[in-house]
Amino acid sequence: MDLATLLPFIVNVIVGGLVLGFVYAIIALGYTMVYGVLQLINFAHSEVFVTGAIVGYEVFRVLAPNPMNGYLKLLLALLAAMTVSGVLNVLIERLAYRPLRNAPRLVPLITAIGVSLILQDVLRVIEGFQGRFDLTYILPESFGTRFCAAQSSCAALGNVLRTIGIDLQVKDVILIVVALLSLGGLNYLVNRTRLGKAIRAVAQDRVTAGLMGIDADRMISMTFLIGGALGGISGVLFGLKVGTVNAYSGFDPGIVAFTAAVLGGIGSIPGAVLGGLVLGVIQNLIGVTNIFGQILGSANLQAIDASYQRIGAFLVLVLILIFKPTGLLGKSNVEKV
Amino acid sequence: MTAGNPTLPRRAAPAPDRTWMLVLIFLVTSALLLVSHNNDLLGNLGGLGTVLHNPIVEAVVVSLFLANVLFAYLWRAAPWAKALVGLGSLLLVLPWAGQEDTSLLDLSIQIMIFAALALGLNIVVGLAGLLDLGYVAFFAVGAYTWGIFASPRFSEVLRYYGQNPGATNAGTLALGLFLTAVTAASMIAIRRRVARPTRASTWSFALASLGLVVGLILTGRALLVLNAFRAQGLATGLDANFFWLFLALSVLAAAVVGVLIGLPVLRLKGDYLAIITLGLGEVIRVLANNLGLYTAGSQGITPIKSAAVPWFDRLAGALGFQPDQYYLLFLYVVVLVMIALILTVNIRLDRSRIGRAWIAIRDDEVAAQAMGVPLVQTKLIAFATGASFAGAMGMIFAAKQTFISPESFNLFQSIGVLSMVILGGMGSFPGVILGAAVVTLLNLRILPGLGEATANIPWIPQQVNPGQLQRLVFGVILVASMLLRPEGLLPNRRRTLELHQDEDQEDDSVLGHGPALTAAGGSDVYSPGLAPEKEDERAGGVQ
Numbered sequence: 001m002d003l004a005t006l007l008p009f010i011v012n013v014i015v016g017g018l019v020l021g022f023v024y025a026i027i028a029l030g031y032t033m034v035y036g037v038l039q040l041i042n043f044a045h046s047e048v049f050v051t052g053a054i055v056g057y058e059v060f061r062v063l064a065p066n067p068m069n070g071y072l073k074l075l076l077a078l079l080a081a082m083t084v085s086g087v088l089n090v091l092i093e094r095l096a097y098r099p100l101r102n103a104p105r106l107v108p109l110i111t112a113i114g115v116s117l118i119l120q121d122v123l124r125v126i127e128g129f130q131g132r133f134d135l136t137y138i139l140p141e142s143f144g145t146r147f148c149a150a151q152s153s154c155a156a157l158g159n160v161l162r163t164i165g166i167d168l169q170v171k172d173v174i175l176i177v178v179a180l181l182s183l184g185g186l187n188y189l190v191n192r193t194r195l196g197k198a199i200r201a202v203a204q205d206r207v208t209a210g211l212m213g214i215d216a217d218r219m220i221s222m223t224f225l226i227g228g229a230l231g232g233i234s235g236v237l238f239g240l241k242v243g244t245v246n247a248y249s250g251f252d253p254g255i256v257a258f259t260a261a262v263l264g265g266i267g268s269i270p271g272a273v274l275g276g277l278v279l280g281v282i283q284n285l286i287g288v289t290n291i292f293g294q295i296l297g298s299a300n301l302q303a304i305d306a307s308y309q310r311i312g313a314f315l316v317l318v319l320i321l322i323f324k325p326t327g328l329l330g331k332s333n334v335e336k337v
Numbered sequence: 338m339t340a341g342n343p344t345l346p347r348r349a350a351p352a353p354d355r356t357w358m359l360v361l362i363f364l365v366t367s368a369l370l371l372v373s374h375n376n377d378l379l380g381n382l383g384g385l386g387t388v389l390h391n392p393i394v395e396a397v398v399v400s401l402f403l404a405n406v407l408f409a410y411l412w413r414a415a416p417w418a419k420a421l422v423g424l425g426s427l428l429l430v431l432p433w434a435g436q437e438d439t440s441l442l443d444l445s446i447q448i449m450i451f452a453a454l455a456l457g458l459n460i461v462v463g464l465a466g467l468l469d470l471g472y473v474a475f476f477a478v479g480a481y482t483w484g485i486f487a488s489p490r491f492s493e494v495l496r497y498y499g500q501n502p503g504a505t506n507a508g509t510l511a512l513g514l515f516l517t518a519v520t521a522a523s524m525i526a527i528r529r530r531v532a533r534p535t536r537a538s539t540w541s542f543a544l545a546s547l548g549l550v551v552g553l554i555l556t557g558r559a560l561l562v563l564n565a566f567r568a569q570g571l572a573t574g575l576d577a578n579f580f581w582l583f584l585a586l587s588v589l590a591a592a593v594v595g596v597l598i599g600l601p602v603l604r605l606k607g608d609y610l611a612i613i614t615l616g617l618g619e620v621i622r623v624l625a626n627n628l629g630l631y632t633a634g635s636q637g638i639t640p641i642k643s644a645a646v647p648w649f650d651r652l653a654g655a656l657g658f659q660p661d662q663y664y665l666l667f668l669y670v671v672v673l674v675m676i677a678l679i680l681t682v683n684i685r686l687d688r689s690r691i692g693r694a695w696i697a698i699r700d701d702e703v704a705a706q707a708m709g710v711p712l713v714q715t716k717l718i719a720f721a722t723g724a725s726f727a728g729a730m731g732m733i734f735a736a737k738q739t740f741i742s743p744e745s746f747n748l749f750q751s752i753g754v755l756s757m758v759i760l761g762g763m764g765s766f767p768g769v770i771l772g773a774a775v776v777t778l779l780n781l782r783i784l785p786g787l788g789e790a791t792a793n794i795p796w797i798p799q800q801v802n803p804g805q806l807q808r809l810v811f812g813v814i815l816v817a818s819m820l821l822r823p824e825g826l827l828p829n830r831r832r833t834l835e836l837h838q839d840e841d842q843e844d845d846s847v848l849g850h851g852p853a854l855t856a857a858g859g860s861d862v863y864s865p866g867l868a869p870e871k872e873d874e875r876a877g878g879v880q
Contacts, residue, residue, distance in 0.1 A: 035608070039608075041608055041611065041612075096816055096820070099820055100819065100820065100823060103819075103823045104823075106462070106468065106759060106763070107759070107819050107823045108819075109468075110755070110756055110759045110760075110815055110819050111815065111816045111819045111820070113752055113756065113812075113815065114756075114811075114812040114813070114814075114815030114816035114819070115812065115816060116812070117808040117809065117811055117812030117815070118808070118809050118812035118813060118816070119812075120808055120809075121805075121806050121807075121808045121809035121812070122809065125801055125806070125809075129798070251748075255615070255619075255748075258612060259612060259616065262608070262609060262612045266608060266609075308623065308627070310616075310619060310623065311619070311620050311623050311624075313616075314613075314616030314617065314619065314620055315620075317612070317613065317616060318601060318602065318613055318616065318617075321602070321605055321609060321613060322601050322602075322604075325604055325605050325609065326609075327609075
């Protein structure tokens with residue numbers, strides 16, 4: 001394969017990886033926010049995210065016969081998913097984590113695992129009553145078409161993209177836009193508002209924040225609400241990207257997203273985004289390693305299959321953590337004795 | 338299974354003597370167990386037999402019977418009664434009942450395998466405080482060490498190397514041995530010579546260890562090629578007498594893997610360590626899934642041999658067991674001995690210098706280091722010890738199942754073992770064993786029993802059949818037990834003290850704040866303007 005065909009291919013793989021990476025990044029934010037405030041690996045977040053994906057599926061399914069604008073449907077799906085996932089996350093915190101606020105750290109970790117198991121079965125039962133298991137997203141047709149193919153207004157942009165060799169679907173662009181919007185929103189919320197300030201104060205030192213008149217419990221609830229809402233958004237985006245979800249499909253992206261959060265430095269919001277993007281690109285690259293086999297003319301490399309994607313993610317994580325034990329953007333905290 | 342009175346471990350006054358009660362309960366539950374697992378007898382009992390044959394009742398009977406051993410441990414009773422109940426249940430009644438119903442033996446072996454795993458993980462998590470989410474990887478290493486060599490896989494591997502010999506064999510063998518010897522010697526030399534590691538010494542050490550790995554691989558490959566002509570003769574794997582050698586080997590292999598995984602990641606703390614170990618556990622599973630030549634991929638390896646012990650088989654035959662039950666009874670005894678051994682090792686370690694070093698690291702790493710505890714070395718010993726138990730148990734698991742596949746070693750298993758440790762009580766050996774027994778019974782007997790019993794009840798829809806809801810029930814039990822007894826069922830005494838020390842403060846912070854602020858803040862919480870309002874009020878109140 002010569003360079004002229006190879007280069008666009010690699011560009012596409014990287015762009016595809018970035019699209020996937022945005023989904024991971026937003027899931028990772030859910031982990032990293034909870035971790036930042038409570039120092040807890042919220043294993044239940046993968047199920048919160050799947051709940052969002054399933055709510056999104058239901059909205060699209062109910063609205064499918066409706067001749068409504070596709071973007072409006074997406075907006076409704078996002079809103080519904082955000083609400084349900086956010087409220088669910090707050091409930092989980094109330095019932096499973098708050099009573100254990102002062103217990104050793106492994107104890108809430110186990111309840112998180114327990115909650116995640118409970119939610120998996122609850123979701124399966126709820127969908128199972130309608131006789132559904134694998135939920136295939138019913139998306140508006142326009143979402144599957146090529147970005148900037150027909151509209152005259154952006155035909156020029158489409159030409160440019162095609163010259164470079166980037167081939168995007170409309171849903172990929174939607175995904176990136178929604179992801180960027182939610183990242184911007186979160187950034188504004190955390191860095192520019194009083195609420196964000198209070199959350200950061202609680203994350204830094206719960207007791208002192210309490211002395212300053214901040215209700216730590218309420219701020220933790222708000223963090224879970226925001227994290228859950230982000231989980232809902234990422235669930236819908238995941239459904240948009242992957243197409244099919246079921247009650248158990250949170251595990252894999254959940255693990256990858258948590259890896260992303262750790263990779264970027266857990267507790268750091270830009271870190272989570274960076275980690276998600278890096279892992280998305282790496283996974284996509286590993287997924288198509290066949291192409292390298294073709295370049296090198298070796299048949300052996302073709303044996304690499306999708307299950308190595310996760311290994312690749314973890315090996316990258318190990319390598320980075322060996323050289324930078326607090327992740328890419330994590331702050332090393334000096335321990336005082 | 339009863340958890341026992343919560344005040345028991347902390348009681349001050351001596352408890353009443355319950356010798357006769359213990360013996361009585363032992364006799365009753367033993368009789369129940371023996372009757373309920375004897376099909377001929379049940380058939381003659383009519384209505385009572387049907388009740389006893391009910392899967393729920395069976396599960397309850399088994400649980401009650403196993404609770405005997407727990408009571409023997411917990412209650413104050415004459416030593417002869419304790420010995421009678423403990424030894425009688427495990428050595429006499431269980432095998433006797435297992436003779437009629439092999440699944441009982443299978444279940445007890447499974448419980449003990451998990452108990453040993455939990456004891457191993459307890460060292461890593463409970464004593465040394467290193468959160469390991471990939472513990473099942475070591476289990477897999479042990480299982481595959483025996484599984485590959487004691488099954489038809491081995492001849493496939495030899496045949497492959499016979500067809501693809503690579504280089505000249507004798508030459509490769511010599512090169513490999515030479516490389517191994519030289520690099521090992523230089524590693525030892527570097528360790529001896531350099532008192533304080535410098536950059537150069539660290540790198541040359543790393544280079545030497547890389548050379549060692551290459552040498553070992555070359556040697557292994559050459560040995561396989563040289564032995565390729567034996568492929569025909571080894572159609573069913575190695576001779577079963579190698580079991581004992583491989584028991585040692587799998588302990589060693591798992592310990593080595595533990596050190597290898599531990600070395601690069603032990604600089605990390607807490608959750609970083611957790612996610613890395615989780616990842617490495619997954620790596621081992623994916624490797625098992627993809628190294629088709631050695632592990633047969635997702636199909637799994639079968640059949641795997643057990644040990645050949647003719648005198649034990651004769652003994653089992655004399656006791657009235659069927660030939661196809663011999664190996665289960667044998668493994669039962671082996672596991673029982675292993676558990677006793679592991680428990681002894683654990684108790685000795687706990688009271689040793691190493692054990693105190695682990696606890697010191699768990700409680701405060703910096704302080705421990707300051708007091709002269711070598712951090713990396715101590716943590717590595719914890720990793721390797723925990724891993725070696727898992728290796729041995731993995732091998733016994735492979736021999737019991739006669740089949741292993743990557744699916745037996747997924748993350749869910751690691752989490753299961755971790756939940757046994759925490760449910761039972763971190764750092765407490767009897768607690769951990771109890772946790773393993775409870776979780777295993779729940780997963781293998783009680784929940785499936787419930788599902789079976791309710792499968793044909795028309796008003797319970799198929800979707801909410803308890804047999805289908807195992808994850809849910811298990812999750813509810815995990816959450817409930819953590820909320821109600823965060824220190825575990827049979828807590829370690831020290832840990833209980835730590836946990837209950839600041840209970841009053843917790844109450845203050847949870848209950849004291851909420852209502853006051855709701856009254857002050859109203860529904861406006863989301864608005865950025867609220868915070869100063871609150872602050873002003875507070876400040877005003879103080880002034």
